[in-house]
Amino acid sequence: MAKKKIASIEILNKKHYVFATLSFLDAVISKHSAVDISTYNKLRFVVGEILKNRIENSYPGKEGSIWVDMFLDDTYFEVSIRDKGVPQWNSFEYDINNISLDVNDLRNYVLDMWMDEIGMEKLGRDGQRIFIRQKIKNKITFAPPEPYEEITPLDNNITIRPVLTKEDVVEAIRCVYSEYGYSYSYERMYYVDSFMNMINNKEIMSFLAVNDHGQVAGHIAMSFSDMYEGMPEIASAVIRREFRGLGLLTKFIEHCVQVGKENNFRAVMAQPVAFHSMTQKALTKLGFTATSLLLSYLGTDIESEYNKDSTRLDLTACIKVLDENAKSVIYPPKELISFVTKMYDRLGWKYELCDTAGPAEETHLNIEDIAALRIKKIVITEAATDLEKILQGAVKDAIRKQCEMMELVISLSSPSSEYAYEIAKDSQFVLSGIIPGGAKGDYIIMQRLLAVDIEYDHLVLIGEYEELKNDIVELTDFNKEAK
Numbered sequence: 039m040a041k042k043k044i045a046s047i048e049i050l051n052k053k054h055y056v057f058a059t060l061s062f063l064d065a066v067i068s069k070h071s072a073v074d075i076s077t078y079n080k081l082r083f084v085v086g087e088i089l090k091n092r093i094e095n096s097y098p099g100k101e102g103s104i105w106v107d108m109f110l111d112d113t114y115f116e117v118s119i120r121d122k123g124v125p126q127w128n129s130f131e132y133d134i135n136n137i138s139l140d141v142n143d144l145r146n147y148v149l150d151m152w153m154d155e156i157g158m159e160k161l162g163r164d165g166q167r168i169f170i171r172q173k174i175k176n177k178i179t180f181a182p183p184e185p186y187e188e189i190t191p192l193d194n195n196i197t198i199r200p201v202l203t204k205e206d207v208v209e210a211i212r213c214v215y216s217e218y219g220y221s222y223s224y225e226r227m228y229y230v231d232s233f234m235n236m237i238n239n240k241e242i243m244s245f246l247a248v249n250d251h252g253q254v255a256g257h258i259a260m261s262f263s264d265m266y267e268g269m270p271e272i273a274s275a276v277i278r279r280e281f282r283g284l285g286l287l288t289k290f291i292e293h294c295v296q297v298g299k300e301n302n303f304r305a306v307m308a309q310p311v312a313f314h315s316m317t318q319k320a321l322t323k324l325g326f327t328a329t330s331l332l333l334s335y336l337g338t339d340i341e342s343e344y345n346k347d348s349t350r351l352d353l354t355a356c357i358k359v360l361d362e363n364a365k366s367v368i369y370p371p372k373e374l375i376s377f378v379t380k381m382y383d384r385l386g387w388k389y390e391l392c393d394t395a396g397p398a399e400e401t402h403l404n405i406e407d408i409a410a411l412r413i414k415k416i417v418i419t420e421a422a423t424d425l426e427k428i429l430q431g432a433v434k435d436a437i438r439k440q441c442e443m444m445e446l447v448i449s450l451s452s453p454s455s456e457y458a459y460e461i462a463k464d465s466q467f468v469l470s471g472i473i474p475g476g477a478k479g480d481y482i483i484m485q486r487l488l489a490v491d492i493e494y495d496h497l498v499l500i501g502e503y504e505e506l507k508n509d510i511v512e513l514t515d516f517n518k519e520a521k
Contacts, residue, residue, distance in 0.1 A: 041116070042111065051093045051104055052093065053093060059089060060085065063108070070110060084152055084156075085119070088119055092123070096126075113232070115174050116171045116172075119170075120168075125160065131435065131438075153170055154173050160403050161402060189280055191281060196281070200243065214274060222274075241262055242260060245294075258274060260306070268303055268304040270298065291321065304360060307355060311353055312331065312354050329506070331471055331497075332352065332354060333492055334350035335350070354506075362386075366382075366388070366390070366451070366474055367451065368391060368450040369452060371460070373459075374513070375391070387475070393453075395454060401420060413444065414439070416432055418458050419452060421461065426464070446484040446485065446486070470510065471510060
């Protein structure tokens with residue numbers, strides 16, 4: 039199911055409300071058996087500590103409101119603590135060598151160790167939000183991995199149809215398992231009920247390739263996100279080995295494009311691996327334009343024929359415009375104007391070019407750890423003068439949590455985009471490209487690898503993808519030295 043708010047409470051910044059809020063949390067949890075008691079006790083402690091911290095620091099010397107919301111989906115239980123008081127972005131840092139001496143370092147260390155995810159958002163006039171997520175207890179335990187079982191194709195007359203029933207979902211899961219074992223990063227794809235809920239709640243559209251004898255040849259999905267509203271990503275593409283060489287990937291993509299047109303989507307996005315030139319060629323032939331490199335994006339634990347040397351996998355992003363009337367108003371940094379306009383012109387995407395300004399009055403951003411990918415992702419919609427300090431804290435936190443990569447997303451729809459871009463460069467983030475097309479805005483993508491330098495020599499790219507890489511290398515001083 040999609041994330042659903044199941045409870046909400048508004049309190050004042052007074053200490054006695056901590057116990058009342060935790061009692062309210064107890065009552066909510068008692069109605070939801072999905073959160074088992076062992077993990078809930080940890081969650082309860084963390085919520086209490088963060089709530090006490092915000093009560094003490096959010097409204098110095100005056101009274102103010104704090105909102106506590108609770109959410110549930112198939113994977114997580116989430117508690118959100120929001121207020122409009124004084125931001126406190128570095129309050130969760132700790133020195134690992136000092137946890138036996140300092141109570142705050144010890145507290146923050148425990149918070150870090152006990153929660154599956156802690157993230158923060160700056161919401162401008164709506165204040166700031168801290169969210170705490172704990173994985174819920176799944177009813178299904180994965181069986182030991184089984185070897186790939188080949189089938190003998192009885193015919194090659196393939197048609198594509200939507201996944202509609204639980205029986206279809208089982209076949210889709212088998213396809214995912216045949217390629218990734220149990221290492222696919224989106225865990226909800228392995229559970230029949232969760233998979234079905236994603237379809238029913240329009241989080242994904244799922245399709246099977248089936249021959250006349252009913253044998254399943256592969257699976258593909260169109261995945262929807264709030265960030266790229268109106269532009270689904272073509273994902274979870276698996277062609278069973280026995281059916282390869284029949285042009286099924288092209289057939290899948292053509293089907294997704296047709297579905298996109300029928301549903302009036304603005305665009306569709308795909309993320310082919312950065313070493314499979316045939317996929318890049320197929321997407322280019324079908325009218326997709328390469329716009330971004332997503333280097334070291336997939337974790338080392340991915341089980342796939344593409345990842346046999348335990349290295350992080352590189353992806354690219356490419357886009358096909360479906361709505362010919364769609365238009366973007368963008369504020370590209372001066373250094374990127376030529377690059378950005380080249381991408382838009384190649385896409386055939388209408389745009390209005392505007393001059394950037396300095397920093398905004400307030401920073402609006404979201405910081406989130408994607409544990410399954412070992413990535414810290416930061417989305418900046420407005421950048422103010424506190425951004426540099428926020429990024430410094432985020433980098434320290436990512437290193438402490440042993441994240442392997444940081445992704446920085448800057449809104450091209452904000453006049454402060456140039457300011458954010460320059461601060462990001464100073465913080466050692468490197469340009470990866472742009473992703474236009476979403477109804478909520480277009481974005482600059484930047485990255486920083488935490489253990490190694492970004493390198494391009496190992497990529498296998500052709501055509502526009504190779505040209506994109508060369509343009510990115512040429513734009514960045516860091517890369518010019520390494521060229």
